[in-house]
Amino acid sequence: MPVPIVLLAVLAAGCAPTTAGQAGTAQTQDTPAQEAAAHTPSPAPSPEGGHRGASDKSGSLSSSGDFTQDGKRAIVYDRKLAPQGARASITVESSSGQTLSSLVVEGLLPDRAYGAHLHTKPCGAKPDDSGPHYQHEKGEASAANEVWLDFTTDSTGAGRATARNAWTFSPGHRPHSLVIHAKQTTASGPQAGEAGARVACLTLG
Numbered sequence: 001m002p003v004p005i006v007l008l009a010v011l012a013a014g015c016a017p018t019t020a021g022q023a024g025t026a027q028t029q030d031t032p033a034q035e036a037a038a039h040t041p042s043p044a045p046s047p048e049g050g051h052r053g054a055s056d057k058s059g060s061l062s063s064s065g066d067f068t069q070d071g072k073r074a075i076v077y078d079r080k081l082a083p084q085g086a087r088a089s090i091t092v093e094s095s096s097g098q099t100l101s102s103l104v105v106e107g108l109l110p111d112r113a114y115g116a117h118l119h120t121k122p123c124g125a126k127p128d129d130s131g132p133h134y135q136h137e138k139g140e141a142s143a144a145n146e147v148w149l150d151f152t153t154d155s156t157g158a159g160r161a162t163a164r165n166a167w168t169f170s171p172g173h174r175p176h177s178l179v180i181h182a183k184q185t186t187a188s189g190p191q192a193g194e195a196g197a198r199v200a201c202l203t204l205g
Contacts, residue, residue: 059094059169063178067200075201077127081182082108082200086157090178090202092118092147094168101163103149103178108157115181115195116149116161122176123201130201133193134175136167141193143185147175150184150195178202 065074066087076082086107093100103116121131133146144165151159169175183196 059092059099059174061092061094061174061204062090063202063204064089065202067202073123073203075123075125076199077201078182078197078199081112081114082180083157086200088178088180088200088202090149090204092175092204094174097166097168099147099163099165099168101147101149101165102160103151103162104158104160105151105153105180106156106158108153108159108180110153110155110157113152113184114150114159114199115183115185116151117179117181117185117193117195118147118149118175118204119177119179119201120175122203123179127198127201130177130179130198136165143187146193148185149178176204178204 063073064087065071066085067074067076067082069076069079074088076086084107086105088103088105090101090103092102101118105114108114118134119130119132120134121129123130133141135141136145139145143163147163147165149161149163151161153159178201179198180200180202181195181197182199185195186192
């Protein structure tokens, strides 16, 4: 039986492809970034009911202050090596398998090398009150097991240092102070970890 001309026209129209310039829905191709976003799982809910994202930290410490002889947070022990107006600022971020420590100092003697480490106890009236170096695992005195932030000041007495360690603080075991020393740290040998007298101390928050 001959197919009516009207039916042939309808079938032809139904088989024609749809393009962005014609009636219908245009097809688009996701970019690689869009595809990645579409397949990124949602953050797991936190115990508090929100979402715990990648920016959450297992340990965050910071402190800053001018070193004074009667200070509680920032104390100076050697005014010759840390003159009036000397100050320091430190931030420590410990998360995702690493600890990043950043130190900035101002007002120290110009063009001079100093040692600096994180210590186990808060600062006190006596230099030794801050205790020994903080160690991730007790025993080895090294830049890998401790946090060393040695620096050399510029012509204005300012300096900065950064340390990155491949571990995070354990619960209940973290540093409580930054101590600036008179000499840079001995890296190896029987005196490894030593850096001379304690010049100033900054208690961490």
